Amino acid sequence: MAKEPKEIYERLQAAFPGVSLEFDETVPCIIVEPMKWKTVALFLRDADDLKFDSLMCLSGVDNGDGNLVSVCHLDSMVHRHKLTVKCIVSVDDPKVESVEQVWRTADWHERESYDLIGIEYVGHRDLRRILMPDDWMGHPLRKDYEVPEFYNGIKVPY
Amino acid sequence: MGLLDKKFENSNIIITSLEGVMNWARLCSLWQMSFGLACCAIEMMAASASHFDIMRFGVIPRPSPRQCDVMIVAGTVTLKMATRIKRLYEQMAEPRYVLSMGSCSNCGGPYWNYGYHVLKGVDRVIPVDVYIPGCPPRPEALLEGLMKLQEKVRNESLVKEKAA
Numbered sequence: 001m002a003k004e005p006k007e008i009y010e011r012l013q014a015a016f017p018g019v020s021l022e023f024d025e026t027v028p029c030i031i032v033e034p035m036k037w038k039t040v041a042l043f044l045r046d047a048d049d050l051k052f053d054s055l056m057c058l059s060g061v062d063n064g065d066g067n068l069v070s071v072c073h074l075d076s077m078v079h080r081h082k083l084t085v086k087c088i089v090s091v092d093d094p095k096v097e098s099v100e101q102v103w104r105t106a107d108w109h110e111r112e113s114y115d116l117i118g119i120e121y122v123g124h125r126d127l128r129r130i131l132m133p134d135d136w137m138g139h140p141l142r143k144d145y146e147v148p149e150f151y152n153g154i155k156v157p158y
Numbered sequence: 159m160g161l162l163d164k165k166f167e168n169s170n171i172i173i174t175s176l177e178g179v180m181n182w183a184r185l186c187s188l189w190q191m192s193f194g195l196a197c198c199a200i201e202m203m204a205a206s207a208s209h210f211d212i213m214r215f216g217v218i219p220r221p222s223p224r225q226c227d228v229m230i231v232a233g234t235v236t237l238k239m240a241t242r243i244k245r246l247y248e249q250m251a252e253p254r255y256v257l258s259m260g261s262c263s264n265c266g267g268p269y270w271n272y273g274y275h276v277l278k279g280v281d282r283v284i285p286v287d288v289y290i291p292g293c294p295p296r297p298e299a300l301l302e303g304l305m306k307l308q309e310k311v312r313n314e315s316l317v318k319e320k321a322a
Contacts, residue, residue: 132275133238140274147274151237158270158278 001049002081005030008050015043029084034070037087038097038123044074044083045102051078055103060113062091064143068119070096072106089119091142098124116141177317184227185216185311188255188304191226191246192219196233198260198294205297212297215304223249228307229284230300234262234269235277247284253316257303258286261293268293 003011005028012021012030019040022031032040044052052074061069072085087096098121100106110121111130118139121127129136135152138145147156190212194202205212206219220226223246235243247256258280261267266278280286287310290303 145274152241154237154240154277154282156237156274156278158266 002079003049004028004081005083008044008081008083011047011050012040012043015047016040024086027084029071029086031086031088034087034089034096035122036097037085038099038102040085041072041099041102044085049079051076052083053077055099055105055109056082058099058106058109058113060117060119060141062117062141062143066091068094068117070113070119070121072099094119095122096120097122098127100124115139118142177315180316181312181314184253185308187216187218188228188307188311189220189226190217191223191229191250192221194232195235195239196260196262198232198262201294201297202230202232202259202300205300210297210301212301212304215301215308217304223247224251226250227253228255228257230257230259231263231280231286232259232294234267235280235283236275237277238275240277240280240283243280244283253314255287255307255311256280256284257288257290257300257307259290259292259300259303260295261291264289264291 006023009021009023009030016036016039019036020033024031044050054075054077056073056075058070058072061071063069068089068091070087070089074083074085076082089096096119098106098110100110100121100123107124107126108130110124111126111128113119114121114127115129115131116139128134132140137148150156194200204210217228229247229250231243247254258264262269262276263280266273266276269276270278277283288303288306290299292299295303
């Protein structure tokens with residue numbers, strides 16, 4: 001039985017009274033407390049009426065207002081319903097719980113988000129850069145990022 | 159000066175200079191390093207396919223830099239790749255040539271301003287012999303660039319002492 005995001009939100013509220021959850025009506029999505037995200041994720045994956053067995057995409061966003069967002073798009077092939085989940089963290093302490101062990105898809109996606117936006121996924125077993133070279137400094141898709149003058153002796157700006 | 163500009167003495171004897179023969183042999187067998195970096199590589203593959211058949215110019219793709227004469231830098235050179243390109247170029251035996259194919263490897267192309275990870279021209283890490291403009295250049299343009307390189311090889315001298 002397919003569920004609407006609002007119904008899923010109410011279901012989560014009942015299941016996790018100790019976790020701060022919000023519902024955004026504009027783009028239907030659930031905003032979860034970053035450091036409690038993994039338990040919620042396990043519930044979303046395993047509960048019989050939810051069964052979110054597929055993580056379609058995980059991306060990082062820099063809002064530009066001092067907040068970074070980790071966005072997950074979930075899909076259930078069993079119930080044919082979809083859900084968007086966001087974790088909002090401050091740019092000064094960007095820690096989100098990793099769901100790499102919940103959905104294996106999250107492994108590389110979290111590494112990419114860490115590499116380019118700089119969100120730290122707590123509990124990820126192999127949180128290295130995935131696209132940029134290992135010796136790169138900074139996270140290039142941050143709004144306040146400035147291109148370095150040189151990289152390994154090679155001039156970078158035009 | 160072409161090889162057959164020299165006169166024919168007997169029915170099957172050609173009189174020419176050693177350098178002329180050597181350069182002719184070299185320019186007709188410019189073996190290419192087989193790698194592509196972006197969409198330009200697709201045009202390079204099209205140039206290798208039957209319509210354009212780059213092999214009729216003696217361009218054979220080789221999997222090892224040790225066996226190559228020319229490196230066709232076809233596509234966007236990222237900073238991560240730039241260090242590898244430099245290493246591969248150093249592994250090629252001399253005399254070696256570089257064809258820079260397309261806007262990206264010429265000057266950074268569309269990434270010239272906001273491409274934080276793009277090398278703004280492959281000539282920042284290795285010397286380039288021929289630049290081919292285009293985004294991406296058509297196979298005809300690649301062949302034109304190749305013929306320009308052949309022209310360069312034809313006029314080179316390997317035996318003459320180089321000016322100090």
